[in-house]
Amino acid sequence: MKIILVGASGDVGKAAFDELSGRHEIITAGRNSxxxxxxxxxxxxxxxxxxxxxxxxxxxxxxxxxxxARLGDMSVEKYRFGLENKALTQVGLVLAGLTTVRDxxxxxxxxxxxxxxxxxxxxxxxxxxxxxxxxxKSAAIDMPGSRRINVVSPGLLxxxxxxxxxxxxxxxxxxxxxxxxxxxxCVEGAITGQVVTVD
Numbered sequence: 166m167k168i169i170l171v172g173a174s175g176d177v178g179k180a181a182f183d184e185l186s187g188r189h190e191i192i193t194a195g196r197n198s199x200x201x202x203x204x205x206x207x208x209x210x211x212x213x214x215x216x217x218x219x220x221x222x223x224x225x226x227x228x229x230x231x232x233x234a235r236l237g238d239m240s241v242e243k244y245r246f247g248l249e250n251k252a253l254t255q256v257g258l259v260l261a262g263l264t265t266v267r268d269x270x271x272x273x274x275x276x277x278x279x280x281x282x283x284x285x286x287x288x289x290x291x292x293x294x295x296x297x298x299x300x301x302k303s304a305a306i307d308m309p310g311s312r313r314i315n316v317v318s319p320g321l322l323x324x325x326x327x328x329x330x331x332x333x334x335x336x337x338x339x340x341x342x343x344x345x346x347x348x349x350x351c352v353e354g355a356i357t358g359q360v361v362t363v364d
Contacts, residue, residue: 184345305358
């Protein structure tokens, strides 16, 4: 398969790359690194990425940003930031790619654990993750042709624990290998409309 992987430089993206790259042609894409540069917040940049890659069999997105703050310090604008930069950017990636992903191909998005297992300061992530879960479930029954769509929802990765572990008290860490396998299930399998959790 020919696969676009957006966000390959992050911990989750690296897990997806390590699992898939041995069997498939991976085109990495990112804002500051990758085979192709793309700013997911810019529809024009996303369109240019698809023009540069040509038809592909799958798109994997492991990119997105949210605000972390206590509820009393959150605002509608901070929630909007996460919805726009984690949820809507990935939705836009799908919409722009419907004619680039071949019939029978797939989209795999990335959310996270915080809409299922909350932590303090995590409501910004929770609302974006929940939006992505609802989107893929609904979009799956409306995808053109036989295209598929899923979202991987990983817990905190072991490799990320040093940086983020203090925010996730009591959470069991997950291995990069298990996270990579979740992307393989979505890309190489037959499921659609699923939230694939890695806890």
